[in-house]
Amino acid sequence: MTTHTAPTVRTVHTVHASPLGDLLLTGAESPAGDLTLTSLSLPGQRAAPAARPEDRDDRPFAEAHRQLDAYFAGRRTRFDLPLSGTGSPFQRAVWRALDDIPYGTTTSYGELAVRLGVPRAEIRAVGRALGANPLLLLRPCHRVIGSDGSLRGYAGGIEHKRRLLTHEGALQPTLL
DSSP states (O other): OOOOOOOOOEEEEEEEEETTEEEEEEEEEOTTSOEEEEEEEOTTOTTOOOOOGGGBOSGGGHHHHHHHHHHHTTSOSSOOOOBOOOSOHHHHHHHHHHTTSOTTOOEEHHHHHHHHTOOGGGHHHHHHHHHTOSBTTTSOGGGEEOTTSOOOOOTTOHHHHHHHHHHTTSSOOOOO
16 A cells, blocks of 8 residues: 655745835745745734744745835736635635725725625625735735725734835825
């Protein structure tokens, strides 16, 4: 009898210097060297994954670094990276809907719920799914705001949300 073992997937991480501070990127690397991003955390983010120093490997993240640099330089408006599909079917549906919110625009929680066919009484479920998004910035939940235009409910912090929306031109810079 022959037993087969599944190829080992290695969890790795890197840090990306950005105008928001150091972003923590985590991914699953296949034996062939293919990387699927599993999280992108902002500095000070609640429930950010812990990163063990011995799991740091910058090499598999070269394309993610390139795309993030282009985004922060204003040369990229969408990301084209393999992202993890981990989450409930409802969460994944909400996260996929984020990809349809164009760069430089916003939508409300209510508008997003209507697009998803979620009854008005269950809008909070959409908010909870957005709050569980492990790939901040890459899945642009920062583009979802209150129906009154207020910035609320961002796992990376409201100030980071404000800075991202200002960078994308959805908000005007605050003059001091």
